Amino acid sequence: MQYKGFLIVVKDIQKAKRYYQDLFGFELLADNDGNMILSDGLVLQEETYWRGFIGKDVIPKSNASELYFEEENVDAFYEKLKALYPETEIVNPPMTHRWGQRVVRFYDLDGNLIEVGTPM
Numbered sequence: 001m002q003y004k005g006f007l008i009v010v011k012d013i014q015k016a017k018r019y020y021q022d023l024f025g026f027e028l029l030a031d032n033d034g035n036m037i038l039s040d041g042l043v044l045q046e047e048t049y050w051r052g053f054i055g056k057d058v059i060p061k062s063n064a065s066e067l068y069f070e071e072e073n074v075d076a077f078y079e080k081l082k083a084l085y086p087e088t089e090i091v092n093p094p095m096t097h098r099w100g101q102r103v104v105r106f107y108d109l110d111g112n113l114i115e116v117g118t119p120m
Contacts, residue, residue: 005041006067009050009058010110016044019109022084023077024069042067047110060111067112070119074102077116081106 010016017036020026026038034046047058071077078094081104091105091113103117 003041005037005043007043007045008067008108008110008112009047010044010108010112011047012109013044013046015109019085020044023081061107061113062111063113065113066105067108067114069114069116071116072118074104074116074118078104085109 008016013034013036017026017028017038020038020042021028026040026042028036029039030037034049036044038044050058074094081088089107091107092103094102094104096102101117101120103115105113105115108114
């Protein structure tokens, strides 16, 4: 068995693709009509398909998981985020944990929690 990636549910797959390309530099590897595979193992699935597969509603902002990224300059990333996507809901503005890691947490366009932190 081989781990291949992480799937997140999105309402508008084209908007989500642009978001992840703009902010994180993901590249589109495959577009399968409502399911996109991006570089580094991120998969986008349109909500209508996902609901049909699992037979349950999607719960945005469930806070049960997060996508985690590392970035040397969290403050510069935060400024980029605010400039490109000012509507972003920020969970934690840039802060420094007691162990020295600087992080910012926010929701993507669909309520998926994201953390960007300095390398550990």
